[in-house]
Amino acid sequence: MSDSIVVQKVSDLMNKLTDPMVGIPVVIAVAVRTALLLSVVLPYVLDPYGFRKYPGPFPAALSKLWIARQAGNGNRYEVVHDQHKKHGKFVRIAPDHVSIADHNAITEVYGHGNGFIKTEFYDAFVSIRRGLFNTRDRAEHTRKRKIVSHVFSMKNVNSFEPHIAAAIVELFKQWDAMCEKAAKFPGVDGNSAKGRAVFDILNWFNFFAFDVIGDLAFGKPFGMIRSAKDIAPVKPEGSNQTVYLPAIQILNERGEYSATLGLLPMWMRPLAKKLPWFSRGVKSVKNLAGIAIAAVGERLANPSDRDDLLAKLQAGKDENGQPMGREELTAEALTQLIAGSDTTSNSSCAIIYYLSNNPRIMKKLQDELDKVAEEKAGGEEVLHFDYEEVKSLPYLQACIDEALRLHSTSAIGLPRLVPEGGATILGEFFPGGTTVSVPAYTVHRDTSVWGEDSEQYRPERWFERDPKLLQSSFIPFSYGPRSCVGRNLATMELALLISSVVHRYDIEPLEPGKKLPTAEGFLRKPLEFNVAIKRRDV
Structure with a gap:
């Protein structure tokens, strides 16, 4: 497309956006339109980064608004994936941002010692103060990670297992009661079918994940499993009064808001916050912070000898021997509330979705688990497994990893700022100050790595293909120094929950074969998954 056509197209667009400018003198109106036009057209025409050679949607070359719109629609990962299918491994998704869909770029962009840092995208996720996730300064991140990574060492994570097990027991009490009622009164109401209990399993996995992280991070569960409700105590900003709000809903709204706001130019963000959709997100950010403030405040006011995540965070010290202050804590x-709840519930739902829609695979996994149960209890009922019993089960891990590959809870390409002096990635030079990312959703579907059937759920691929290649291309927890610090805890929680659920219950999708509906904030989240379950005869 010639530069003259670009100028004309953008000029027409600016006229539509700014006309009529009611009550504004003609000279000012013309000046505004001209300034907007130049701010978009000049960078495109001058091409300061040399990015015009990269293909992609034309609006993305002009403004960050294109990618922000995809995020606001909740399907950024899918749109970017489609662009890669159309154009190949390099796709321009913003004036200064190139997405690189190649597993070989993972170490170059996210690896240790390469100088890449997080971009201003992460500023939109700051509420109380910068935490480990949204800290951009390398030295400050190193200080924080030194404290927090020790908390999530495997030794410490093993001590968290009783808290997870307690939540599984509470969850199964609820499910057993529903199964018993459905068996006695099949088809009496909408919550049973053919003697099976019917419900949205995503809701229960949300309740479970929030109760576990509440127990670990704040000293006690939120009580969502027991009450079967999305509810958590909150202290609104500037108030000492505790109110109860839907934490899961708030978390979802916060993710959608921050992931969209973070893609807007910095100058536009204060203006965007005044718009109705964004103002709702601002409120959700404050309410979510209020949950942490209320819970930590109560815990500090009532000291405990509990051996949990918060206790270990309190005991942690940086290289100067200094603990975290109250605000940082x-x-x-x-x-941890955000990372430990949303990721676990999303992933658990996706894993059960794929297993229940593939009876052969479900049966094969149940056979593996039944053997462990027989050794554990000699025919007696097994309420739940211990981590030591299931952590090395090959088919269980393959089933979990295959679902994490396809669902890609963190599906977007996490943006990184190219360091001063620039960097060469897969033979392409990117100037300092530009942004690059590697989209997990697309990399997890690379047929050269995963096979021609990469869109299918087939755990057996993890035993058939080069394990080093698969692991180097598998980034559900990201990679490098900014990878998920809670990976050990997430791995344990998923192994315990999925193994215990699959062994205890026979689960069928209410609508077999139906695509799992999802929406994306920062994470890609299922919207619902209705199942029919009953106790297994084991």
Whole structure:
């Protein structure tokens, strides 16, 4: 497309956006339109980064608004994936941002010692103060990670297992009761079918994940499993009064808001916050922070000898022997609340979705688990497994990893700022100050890595293909120094929950074969998954 056509197209667009400018003198109106036009057209025409050679949607070359719109629609990962299918491994998704869909770029962009840092995208996720997730300064991140990574060492994570097990027991009490009622009164109401209990399993996995992280990070569960409700105590900003709000809903709204706001130019963000959709997100950010403030405040007011995540965060010290202050402690607890709830519930739902829609695979996994149960209890009922019993089960891990590959809870390409002096990635030079990313959703579907059937759920591929290649291309927890610090805890929680659920219950999708509906904020989240379940005869 010639530069003259570009100028004309953008000029027409600016006229539509700014006309009529009621009550504004003609000279000012013309000046505004001209300034907007130049701010978009000049960078495109001058091409300061040399990015015009990269293909992609034309609006993306002009403004960050294109990618922000995809995020606001909740399907950024899918749109970017389609662009890669159309154009190949390099796609321009913003004036200064190139998405690179190649597993070989993972170490170059996210690896240790390469100088790449997080972009201003992460500023939109700051509420109380910067935490480990949204800290951009390399030295400050190193200080924080030194404290927090120790908390999530495997030794410490093993001590968290009783808290997870307690939540599984509470969850199964609820499910057993529903199964018993459905068996006695099949088809009496909309919550049973053919003697099976019917419900949205995503809701229960949300309740489970929030109760576990509440127990670990704040000293006690939120009580969502027991009450079967999305509810958590909150202290609104500037108030000492505790109110009860839907934490899961708030978390979802916060993710959608921050992931969209973070893609807007910095100058536009204060204006965007005044718009109705964004103002709702601002409120959700404050309410989510209020949950952490209320919970940490109560815990500090009532000291405990509990051996949990918050206790270990309190005991942690940096290289100067200094512990975290109250505000920093609360910010890190909030980070764990967000990371430890949303990712677990999303992933658990996706894993059960794929298993229940593939009876052969479900049966094969149940056979593996039944053997462990027989050794554990000799024919007696097994309420739940211990991590030591299931952590090395090959088919269980393959089933979990295959679902994490396809669902890609963190599906977007996490943006990184190219360091001063620039960097060469896969033979392409990117100037300092530009942005690059590697989209997990697309990399997880690379047929050269995963096979021609990469869109299918088939755990057996993890035993058939080069394990080193698969692991180097598998980034559900990201990669490098900014990878998920809670990976050990997430791995344990998923192994315990999925193994225990699959062994205890026979689960069928209410609508077999139906695509799992999802929406994306920062994470890609299922919207619902209705199942029919009953106790297995084991």
